[in-house]
Amino acid sequence: MYIAMNRFKVAPGAEKDFEQVWITREVNLHKEPGFVSFHLLRGPTKDDHVLYSSHTVWRSFADFEAWTKSESFRKSHSGAGGSKKLYLGHPEFEGFEVVQEVGPDGTKSVLAAAE
């Protein structure tokens, strides 16, 4: 399991507009092999911005990587953000391998320990 996050610094006051871009966009991610779920997250307010992050869960890194090389990835990122820029600087990408999982009933599973 792999979690792809993209961190955005949104200027205070632009939160609603930024969220609306995400909420109203057309979503085709679920057609990609290995897609599990997508969440848009609103994080803490830091010095001059509100931290937002996209949060996409994939079955594996390989599934994520295949998507980044697909035509649908290229299309979905060609007009990203529209004409008005609602965040500061560039988004910061962070990808995570899931090492361990604990489910709702307390079951522990090791998915990808360091070698």
Added chain:
Amino acid sequence: MYIAMNRFKVAPGAEKDFEQVWITREVNLHKEPGFVSFHLLRGPTKDDHVLYSSHTVWRSFADFEAWTKSESFRKSHSGAGGSKKLYLGHPEFEGFEVVQEVGPDGTKSVLAAAE
């Protein structure tokens, strides 16, 4: 839905030991009201460290907050990390409200839009 993440900077070479502390610890989180899931994440290698993050999903911020005020929270953090320190500096906490969710079938739901 609320995601609580704690970011750790782990020195290269200490990855296995750091993961083992998490993998072998006793887990009682699932007994807390509103607990959904826990994941330990291994992220990118940055300048002088490997980024790890804990990733706990709660039904709501209120559930997370109630847990932080509980006796079990105090107990679980009293001996955190054992005697040997496996990460640099202090962990950095970031909590996130889930604004929008897209499920495996593409269903979109707005959970907590900015006011």
